[in-house]
Amino acid sequence: MNVERPVKTVFLSSIARGLEEYREAVYRAIERLDGYHCVRMEDFGARGLESAKFCAQKAAECDVFVGLVGQRYGSSPPDDDRSFTEIEFDAAKASGKPCLIFAAPEEFGVPANLIEPDNVRARLKAFRGRVLAQPAGWFESDKKDLALKVVEAFHNLRAELVSSRRIVPDETRKTYLLFPWLTQAPGYDGGIAVSNTGADPLGTQGEPGVCTFHYYGTMGNGSPAPAPQTSALVGPGQVCTYTLYNGSAQWLLDNRGAGFMATSSSSATFHTPTPSHT
Numbered sequence: 001m002n003v004e005r006p007v008k009t010v011f012l013s014s015i016a017r018g019l020e021e022y023r024e025a026v027y028r029a030i031e032r033l034d035g036y037h038c039v040r041m042e043d044f045g046a047r048g049l050e051s052a053k054f055c056a057q058k059a060a061e062c063d064v065f066v067g068l069v070g071q072r073y074g075s076s077p078p079d080d081d082r083s084f085t086e087i088e089f090d091a092a093k094a095s096g097k098p099c100l101i102f103a104a105p106e107e108f109g110v111p112a113n114l115i116e117p118d119n120v121r122a123r124l125k126a127f128r129g130r131v132l133a134q135p136a137g138w139f140e141s142d143k144k145d146l147a148l149k150v151v152e153a154f155h156n157l158r159a160e161l162v163s164s165r166r167i168v169p170d171e172t173r174k175t176y177l178l179f180p181w182l183t184q185a186p187g188y189d190g191g192i193a194v195s196n197t198g199a200d201p202l203g204t205q206g207e208p209g210v211c212t213f214h215y216y217g218t219m220g221n222g223s224p225a226p227a228p229q230t231s232a233l234v235g236p237g238q239v240c241t242y243t244l245y246n247g248s249a250q251w252l253l254d255n256r257g258a259g260f261m262a263t264s265s266s267s268a269t270f271h272t273p274t275p276s277h278t
Helices: 020-031 048-061 084-094 118-131 143-163
Strands: 008-013 036-039 064-069 099-103 175-185 191-196 211-216 239-243 261-268 273-277
Touching: 008 020, 008 048, 008 084, 020 036, 020 064, 020 143, 048 084, 064 084, 064 118, 064 143, 084 099, 084 118, 099 118, 099 143, 175 191, 191 261
Parallel strands: 008 036, 008 064, 064 099
Antiparallel strands: 175 261, 191 239, 191 273, 211 261
16 A cells, blocks of 8 residues: 655657647646646657657656547657557556546548558557557547546546555645535526635745535536536645636636535645635
8 A cells, every 4th residue: 555645747648740739738737736747758858769668668657647549640660560659558558557548539630741541540440449448538629628537537546546545645635615505596606716825924835736626415406416526736825716607717627516506515635725605
C-alpha cells in the first residue's frame, strides 16, 4: 500500500500533427489538476534515432498514461513498424500503468494533406482495435468537452485507486463545507464560491487544491440529484465560483446542477477556505 505522493507524472501521447489543439487542451487541463504534472513530446526536444526508446522509457516511468487516438497512425522510427504513439502505449501497458484512452470516431476529419496511404491506415485500424478493446472515452470537435472528460476520468481513476487502497489520500488536507440550501429555478440561479485564502493579508501559507461538489436530495422535477463533480486546481488567492445553471468553464465544472433544489456540500483539498453562496 502506497501513501499518495504529492505529484504524479502523466504521459500525454498522440500523433504530432492533426491533434495539436486537442493535445494543448488536455495538457492544460492536466496541469490544472491537483498533484499532477503532464509530460509530452514537446518537452523532450530532438533525440534523433533514440527518440522512440526515450519516449517508451518516459511512458513506462509515468504514473498515468493518457492517449489520444485519432484517424491518423503517425510516423514510425526507422527500425520499428509501430508508430511512436503505439510504442508509447505498449510501454505504458507493459509497465502496468493506468491508461486513459480517448478516441475520435470514424467520421473524424483529416485534412487532405495529412491523409495516410492504405498500408499505414491498415496499421491504424489494428492499433485502434487493440486500444478500443479496453474502456475508452470519445472526443469529436469540442476541445473543451474533451478536457472535461479527461478531468472526470482522472477523478474516477483516483477514486478507484483509493477504494482499492492502492493509494491513501492525505485527509488532513481536506476541508468540508455545507451549503444548507441551494436552488436553480426560472428567474433564480444559485451559485457557490469557495476561496483559497492561502494568500491572505495575514500571511497564511496556503497551497493549491481542488473542490469537489456534492448534491443531496432531488432535482426540481423529482429526479435523483446529480453525481459529484470536481473543479480544476484552485491556487492560493483564487476563488472557485460557479452557478448551477451555467457551470464554470474556468474551473471545468459543468451545469449538471441546473434544476437542483436541495442541499449541497463541498470538500476542498486546501487549507483555510472561505465559502459563500448566493
